[in-house]
Structures are given as structure tokens and as C-alpha cells.
Amino acid sequence: MSTRGFTGRPPSEATRERLPPGQYLTQDFPVLQIGPTPRVDRETWRFTLRVGSRPLKSWTWQNFSALPRTRWGGDIHCVTKWSKFDTAWEGVGIDDLLADAGISAPTAFALAEGHDDYTTNVPFADLTGGRAMVATHYDGLPIAPDHGGPARLLVPHLYFWKSAKWLKGLRFTEKDEGGFWEMSGYHMYGDPWREQRFTGD
Amino acid sequence: MIEPSPLPWLSATIIGITPVTAQVKSFRLAVAFDRIALAGQHVDVRLTAPDGYQAQRSYSIASAPGNDGTIELMVEGSAQGEVSSFFDGVAEVGDTIELRGPIGGAFVWRAQDGGPLLLIGGGSGVVPLLAMLRHRAEAAPAVPALLLYSVRHGAEAIARDELSRRARDEPGFDLVLSLTREGGRRIDATLVGEALTRLGQPRHAYLCGANPFVSAAADLLVEAGLPPGAIRTERFGG
Numbered sequence: 001m002s003t004r005g006f007t008g009r010p011p012s013e014a015t016r017e018r019l020p021p022g023q024y025l026t027q028d029f030p031v032l033q034i035g036p037t038p039r040v041d042r043e044t045w046r047f048t049l050r051v052g053s054r055p056l057k058s059w060t061w062q063n064f065s066a067l068p069r070t071r072w073g074g075d076i077h078c079v080t081k082w083s084k085f086d087t088a089w090e091g092v093g094i095d096d097l098l099a100d101a102g103i104s105a106p107t108a109f110a111l112a113e114g115h116d117d118y119t120t121n122v123p124f125a126d127l128t129g130g131r132a133m134v135a136t137h138y139d140g141l142p143i144a145p146d147h148g149g150p151a152r153l154l155v156p157h158l159y160f161w162k163s164a165k166w167l168k169g170l171r172f173t174e175k176d177e178g179g180f181w182e183m184s185g186y187h188m189y190g191d192p193w194r195e196q197r198f199t200g201d
Numbered sequence: 202m203i204e205p206s207p208l209p210w211l212s213a214t215i216i217g218i219t220p221v222t223a224q225v226k227s228f229r230l231a232v233a234f235d236r237i238a239l240a241g242q243h244v245d246v247r248l249t250a251p252d253g254y255q256a257q258r259s260y261s262i263a264s265a266p267g268n269d270g271t272i273e274l275m276v277e278g279s280a281q282g283e284v285s286s287f288f289d290g291v292a293e294v295g296d297t298i299e300l301r302g303p304i305g306g307a308f309v310w311r312a313q314d315g316g317p318l319l320l321i322g323g324g325s326g327v328v329p330l331l332a333m334l335r336h337r338a339e340a341a342p343a344v345p346a347l348l349l350y351s352v353r354h355g356a357e358a359i360a361r362d363e364l365s366r367r368a369r370d371e372p373g374f375d376l377v378l379s380l381t382r383e384g385g386r387r388i389d390a391t392l393v394g395e396a397l398t399r400l401g402q403p404r405h406a407y408l409c410g411a412n413p414f415v416s417a418a419a420d421l422l423v424e425a426g427l428p429p430g431a432i433r434t435e436r437f438g439g
Binding site: 201 | 432
């Protein structure tokens with residue numbers, strides 16, 4: 001049933017085709033995070049793959065910067081309903097991280113862990129096959145601290161809360177364990193095209 | 202922890218509209234949520250055009266947690282916004298819209314969370330903080346609280362009379378109102394320092410407003426020695 005008196009301002013057909021349900025297009029780049037922006041020093045930065053609490057492989061900023069680079073361009077979608085088109089990212093693909101570590105994924109699930117103690121869960125299959133990276137650059141420049149720099153996860157086919165800012169590592173888990181938002185009623189998977197915003201969507 | 206159960210879209214009826222400032226209106230909505238909205242939570246609003254086109258936006262809840270089957274939203278009118286312009290120019294008492302919620306688990310203050318409670322709001326970012334202050338007055342009046350509210354002009358201050366009255370009548374609640382275009386300070390170390398001196402070391406800090414404002418306030422609190430985990434932020438804009 002329609003809302004009395006509401007006509008809305010639908011975007012162009014071309015824009016509508018690129019917008020998942022319930023989203024609107026924004027030109028700016030909103031900042032959403034649960035607390036202050038942590039100051040992450042590249043000198044002491046480490047990126048660590050773990051199984052449970054056991055480290056599998058760790059990189060310093062210098063080691064990490066020597067890995068093969070990946071670029072991705074496209075649209076991102078935030079659960080708070082904004083979408084941003086034609087974003088451009090650069091970093092290290094998760095496939096290349098695994099190759100450098102000389103391992104294959106030991107479990108089917110992962111928790112991304114931020115320096116602010118933020119966590120978010122992603123099935124590991126969603127991080128491989130060129131679908132995700134640890135991004136260090138946005139639009140050709142180092143990612144600004146408010147947007148997750150020096151390094152953030154980029155999983156652009158899921159709602160953007162899955163793309164954890166200030167990433168310090170990935171923890172392989174046996175089961176699909178909910179992270180920070182997932183434990184507060186947000187969806188375990190978060191596919192924008194199926195509008196999986198909240199538990200039960 | 203919010204109970205992770207599905208959040209259906211519900212029909213909500215506008216039962217009251219009150220001007221708050223020249224730009225902001227209060228909407229009282231009757232809605233049968235299956236859980237009580239906590240102070241700091243928000244709702245998603247969905248409007249549907251005759252051709253089926255839908256628009257969704259999120260709005261903070263201004264009312265204290267209650268079980269009378271209503272919530273209050275405060276919406277800033279904007280000619281550019283397709284949803285805010287509906288609220289500003291079209292919506293009338295008796296209209297129905299769709300809501301889902303309450304939503305959000307991080308930017309929430311409950312009576313049992315205690316204090317001292319530091320609230321820092323910029324512009325319309327004061328709305329979820331107002332819900333916390335209303336909740337405090339009802340459920341935990343002994344908790345020391347201070348609101349640092351930064352807004353350009355006095356006439357733009359949301360709930361200014363209510364906040365002043367609370368500051369006068371409620372022991373333990375202190376208000377620092379900074380009107381930045383009327384000679385007041387913009388958010389800086391002096392202003393934050395004054396708030397911390399008057400309140401004492403906060404156990405919880407909730408910051409809401411435009412991103413540059415919230416970022417500045419959060420950095421100032423970290424520099425003043427607050428543990429980052431004690432600071433919760435809600436931001437709008439890029």
C-alpha cells in the first residue's frame with residue numbers, strides 16, 4: 001500500500017539497476033564506526049592469520065607492502081542505506097595472502113578483527129576467488145584513518161560493515177561465529193541484493 | 202544484547218506532530234514493536250509511492266524507553282531529501298507509514314550501565330542523547346550526567362527549553378550549551394576539558410553529530426585519557 005502524498009524522487013533507470021533494494025545513491029563517503037578512530041602506526045602494524053588463537057602467518061607493513069597488488073573498482077553498499085558507485089581500491093588480495101603464507105584455508109569461516117576490537121564474520125569462500133582484499137589505498141591515495149587506514153578489509157559484494165576497518169588480522173573459525181554487529185541483530189551474511197540487513201531477513 | 206529475532210516492517214500511525222525548531226518537527230507514532238526501544242536506538246522508515254517505488258531512511262528515537270506503544274522521532278526538514286521533505290511538507294496526523302525496529306546495539310545506554318554519563322551532541326545529533334537523558338530522569342536519576350550540546354544558533358537548538366528545565370530541576374544533570382555562531386566555542390580541548398571538570402571522569406561517553414564534529418570530540422576525549430572503549434559514536438555525513 002502506498003504512503004499518502006509520497007511520490008519520491010526515483011533515480012534514473014540506470015542508477016536504479018545498480019542500487020540494491022532499499023538503498024539510495026550518495027556522492028560523499030559517510031563514516032560509520034562504533035567509537036574513536038584508532039591511531040594505527042605502520043611501524044608496529046602487523047597483519048596476522050590465525051586459527052583460533054594460534055598464529056599461522058604474520059606480516060609487517062614492509063613485508064605486506066612487498067606482496068602482489070590487486071585493484072578493484074565498483075559499487076559499495078552500507079546497511080544504513082547509502083550506496084556509493086565507482087569506488088576504486090587497491091591492496092592485497094586474500095588469495096595472494098594465502099599463497100604467500102603457503103596455506104589453504106583451514107576452516108570454512110573467518111572473523112575479521114580490527115584494532116578497535118571490532119569483529120565481523122565472513123564465510124571464507126567469500127574472501128577468496130578475487131572477491132576480497134586487504135585494501136590500503138582508496139582512489140589512488142592511502143586510506144584515511146576515518147575510512148579504516150592504514151588497512152581495511154574490502155568485501156564489496158556484502159554490506160560494508162563486513163569490510164572491517166583498521167584490520168589487524170583474520171581468524172579462521174570452525175563454525176560461523178557472529179561478530180560485533182551480528183551479535184546485535186544484524187544479519188550473519190549480509191547480501192545487499194537479498195536485503196539481508198537484520199537477523200531473519 | 203539485543204535479542205536477535207526478525208524485525209518485520211510494521212504499520213505506524215502518526216498521532217502527533219509538534220514543531221521543535223524552524224527546521225525540525227517531532228512526530229509521535231503509534232507502533233506495535235515486539236520489544237521496547239532502548240535509549241539511543243533508531244528505526245528504519247519506509248515510504249511507498251503509488252508506482253511501488255520505495256525509499257528507506259533511518260531516524261533516531263527521541264523518546265525514552267516505554268511500553269505505551271508509541272515512539273517519538275524528530276525529523277529535520279530538507280527540500281533535497283525525498284523522505285525528510287515528506288515529513289516536513291506532507292505528513293499529517295492520521296497518516297500511516299512503515300517502520301521497522303528498534304535497531305542498534307552499540308549506541309545504547311541503559312539505566313544499569315550507570316555513569317558518570319557524558320553526552321556530546323552536535324546539531325540534530327542530540328536526538329538519541331535526548332532519549333538517554335529522558336531515560337536517566339525516569340530510571341536512574343542518581344547517575345551524574347552532562348550534555349555538551351553544540352549548535353550554531355540558539356534557535357536551532359532542539360529541545361532547548363526541556364534541556365534547560367532538566368538542568369535546573371534535575372540534580373546531577375548539567376548542560377553545557379555552546380552556540381557556535383553566537384560567540385560560543387567550537388568543540389575544542391577547552392570545552393571538552395570544562396565538561397570533564399564539571400562531570401568528573403565519565404564511565405560512558407556517547408557522541409552524535411556530523412562526522413567532523415564527532416571525530417574531533419572523540420579524539421579530544423582519547424587525548425584527555427578516556428579509554429577508547431568507553432566512547433561510543435554515531436555519525437552522519439562524510
